[in-house]
Amino acid sequence: xxxxxxxxxxxxxxxxxxxxxxxxxxxxxxxxxxxxxxxxxxxxxxxxxxxxxxxxxxxxxxxxxxxxxxxxxxxxxxxxxxxxxxxxxxxxxxxxxxxxxxxxxxxxxxxxxxxxxxxxxxxxxxxxxxxxxxxxxxxxxxxxxxxxxxxxxxxxxxxxxxxxxxxxxxxxxxxxxxxxxxxxxxxxxxxxxxxxxxxxxxxxxxxxxxxxxxxxxxxxxxxxxx
Numbered sequence: 001x002x003x004x005x006x007x008x009x010x011x012x013x014x015x016x017x018x019x020x021x022x023x024x025x026x027x028x029x030x031x032x033x034x035x036x037x038x039x040x041x042x043x044x045x046x047x048x049x050x051x052x053x054x055x056x057x058x059x060x061x062x063x064x065x066x067x068x069x070x071x072x073x074x075x076x077x078x079x080x081x082x083x084x085x086x087x088x089x090x091x092x093x094x095x096x097x098x099x100x101x102x103x104x105x106x107x108x109x110x111x112x113x114x115x116x117x118x119x120x121x122x123x124x125x126x127x128x129x130x131x132x133x134x135x136x137x138x139x140x141x142x143x144x145x146x147x148x149x150x151x152x153x154x155x156x157x158x159x160x161x162x163x164x165x166x167x168x169x170x171x172x173x174x175x176x177x178x179x180x181x182x183x184x185x186x187x188x189x190x191x192x193x194x195x196x197x198x199x200x201x202x203x204x205x206x207x208x209x210x211x212x213x214x215x216x217x218x219x220x221x222x223x224x225x226x
Contacts, residue, residue: 017086019085019086019089023089026089026092026093026096027085027088027089027092030092030095030096031088031092031105031107034092034095034103034104034105035104035105035106035107036079036104036105036106036113040116041116041118042113042116042117043117043118043121044077044121047077047079047104048077048102048104052075052076052077052102053075053076053077053123054076054077054078054079054117054121054122054123055069055076055077055078055079055122055123055124055125055126056078056079056080056081056110056113056114056117056122056124056125056126056155057069057078057079057080057081057125057126057127057128058081058110058125058126058127058130058143059081059082059083059110059127059128059129059130059131059143060080060081060082060087060091060126060128061082061087061090061128061129061205061206061207062086062087062090062091062094062205062206062207063080063082063087063088063090063091063092063093063094063095064090064094064203064204064205064206065126065128065202065203065204065205066078066080066091066094066103066126067091067094067095067098067100067103067203068203069126069201069203070095070098070100070102070103071098071100072201072203073102074100074101074102075102076102076123077102077103077104078102078103078104079103079104079105079106079113080103080104080105080106081105081106081108081109081110081113082105082106082107083107083108083109085107088105088107091103091105092105111148111151114151114152114155115151117155118155119154119155120154120155120156120157120158121155121157122155122156122157122160123156123157123160123161124156124160124161124162124163125152125155125156125160125161125162125163126163127143127144127162127163127164127165128163128164128165128166128205128207128208129165129166129167129168129205129207129208129211130142130143130144130164130166130171131143132166132168132170132171134168134170134171139174142171142174144164144171144174144175144178144179145178146178146181146182149178149179149182149185153182153184153185153225156225157225158225158226159224159225160224160225161222161223161224161225162185162222162223162224162225163202163220163221163222163223164179164220164221164223165202165208165218165219165220165221166218166219166221167208167211167212167216167217167218167219169217172219175221176221179221179223183226184225184226185223185224185225185226186223186224186226187221187222187223188222188223188224189221189222194222195219195220195221195222196217196219196220197220198218198220199220199222202220
């Protein structure tokens with residue numbers, strides 16, 4: 001039987017198209033000092049050297065949203081987790097171009113980072129356009145399931161926010177069903193506009209723009225940790 005830790009580690013090294021010379025150099029020169037330490041407990045002091053607020057994005061894609069949030073709130077520390085090297089390259093470019101000193105990256109499974117953080121240490125967690133795993137037999141692999149949500153809830157401060165964005169109707173229905181079963185999160189929406197309109201402090205990503213060009217509706221869910 002394969003070691004689950006090994007599977008997670010290998011997943012974190014997946015790559016799409018071959019990197020160009022400049023992209024490879026960007027990784028070589030900048031990823032190591034921006035990376036979350038591979039072992040040991042984590043907190044704001046370990047990551048940023050002070051006691052600043054912490055937020056975490058699960059699967060940041062090419063990093064547009066992560067960089068946008070970091071730009072808006074330089075006093076907050078942002079942890080971005082993404083298993084695909086090409087996405088990490090995109091985030092590194094945004095960090096370089098924006099001169100951002102408040103971002104740390106983990107190229108791998110976000111739950112590996114979550115479990116190493118102190119309880120009640122995160123001010124926000126973002127999960128934007130996660131893999132929908134559309135087949136019913138794969139539903140247990142979705143991030144919106146009680147196991148991952150238990151881990152996320154434990155690390156969020158009371159009153160902290162969990163944000164979920166998706167353009168997949170199946171995932172939307174699934175997420176609403178699962179989140180409605182929980183008593184540790186309160187959905188903030190009062191009218192349809194509250195989850196059909198992107199909030200001003202929710203930077204748009206290229207994936208979201210592509211979804212809209214294809215005629216997809218996009219849903220924006222905001223939950224408060226009890």
